[in-house]
Amino acid sequence: MDQGRNPTSGPALRGYAVDITDATALADVFNRIAKDFGGIRALVNNAGVHEGGRSARVSNAAFLRMLEVNALGVFAAAREVYPHLIEQGGDIINIGSVFETLGAPMNACYSASKAAAGALTRALAAEWGPHGINVVDLAPGYVETDMNRDYMARPDVRAYLRRQTTLGRALSAEEVGVLTAQLLEMDLALLNGQTIRADGGHTVCHGLLENPDVGSNAAG
Numbered sequence: 001m002d003q004g005r006n007p008t009s010g011p012a013l014r015g016y017a018v019d020i021t022d023a024t025a026l027a028d029v030f031n032r033i034a035k036d037f038g039g040i041r042a043l044v045n046n047a048g049v050h051e052g053g054r055s056a057r058v059s060n061a062a063f064l065r066m067l068e069v070n071a072l073g074v075f076a077a078a079r080e081v082y083p084h085l086i087e088q089g090g091d092i093i094n095i096g097s098v099f100e101t102l103g104a105p106m107n108a109c110y111s112a113s114k115a116a117a118g119a120l121t122r123a124l125a126a127e128w129g130p131h132g133i134n135v136v137d138l139a140p141g142y143v144e145t146d147m148n149r150d151y152m153a154r155p156d157v158r159a160y161l162r163r164q165t166t167l168g169r170a171l172s173a174e175e176v177g178v179l180t181a182q183l184l185e186m187d188l189a190l191l192n193g194q195t196i197r198a199d200g201g202h203t204v205c206h207g208l209l210e211n212p213d214v215g216s217n218a219a220g
Contacts, residue, residue, distance in 0.1 A: 020047040020073035026080040040084040042091040042184050045074045045117075055108045063109040070113035075120050078135070082128070089132025091188050093180055094121050096139040098199045114139075118195055125193030134188035138180060141199025142170040164207045167200025 014036070018029040034040050049069045051062050074094050081092070099107055100114040121137035128135060142161060144152045151157060152170050162168050179198055183191075197203055 020077060021068050023076050023080065026076055030081050030084055034084050039088070040081060040090065041088075042093070043077060043081045043085075044180055044184075045077050045092065045094040047073050047077075048095065050110050052106045052110060054106055058109055063112075066109055066113040067116065070110070071116035071120065074117045078120070078124055082133070085133050086128075086131055090134075091184060092124070092133065092135045093183060094118075094135065094137050095176075095180075096121070096137045096195060098139050098141045098197055098203050100139060100195075102203065121195065122193045129189075129192045134192045136183065136188055136191050136193070137195040138176075138183065139195050139197045139199070140171055140176050141165065141197070141202040143173055143176055144170040145173050161200075164205055165200040165202045166205050169200070171198065171200055 016029045016033060018025050020026070030040060047069055049066055051058070051066060078092050078094075084090075085092075094117050096117050097111070097114040099111040100118045102111070104111055118137045118139070121135050124133075125135040142152070142165075158169070161170055176198060183196075
């Protein structure tokens with residue numbers, strides 16, 4: 001989806017359907033967007049798939065599907081938008097996940113695919129940064145969406161997020177979207193190649209007991 005500006009009614013959105021795994025279709029849609037809006041300034045690589053489960057039962061096909069979308073799709077989109085950014089510079093924000101650095105049971109293959117996206121971010125930033133193209137990895141924590149709302153509503157999940165994050169809850173998709181838009185308003189040159197963990201304090205919080213008055217949280 002690309003955002004243009006309607007001079008009478010403010011920002012306007014226009015949708016472009018494309019298969020992220022089809023390199024030819026990606027090139028075509030970027031050419032159409034550039035023609036319709038007079039160029040492309042930024043790319044947000046937000047396409048992704050997730051399939052969890054016990055690692056001993058995950059099929060090669062399921063793993064390859066996650067790699068195809070979460071890693072190859074990120075690279076292909078960046079590669080195909082590159083010709084549109086190289087002349088004037090621009091930004092690429094890859095939507096990663098904190099699972100790329102966490103040991104998340106039953107998410108080995110998903111975590112690996114997101115770690116690949118993080119590695120791609122760093123390598124592309126090093127290669128394209130001197131040409132004015134900034135590449136950043138935005139790694140959210142738990143985000144409530146239409147697909148996982150029932151899971152996020154479980155009492156045990158809510159209790160986990162209350163004690164394991166400083167935010168005390170899951171993020172909303174809208175919050176991640178607003179943060180992404182704010183990043184695109186910044187000069188990302190100083191953050192080029194970095195992973196920004198938007199996880200409500202999840203990866204920095206040791207976590208608390210459900211009742212902190214019982215026992216001790218101190219190590220020793």
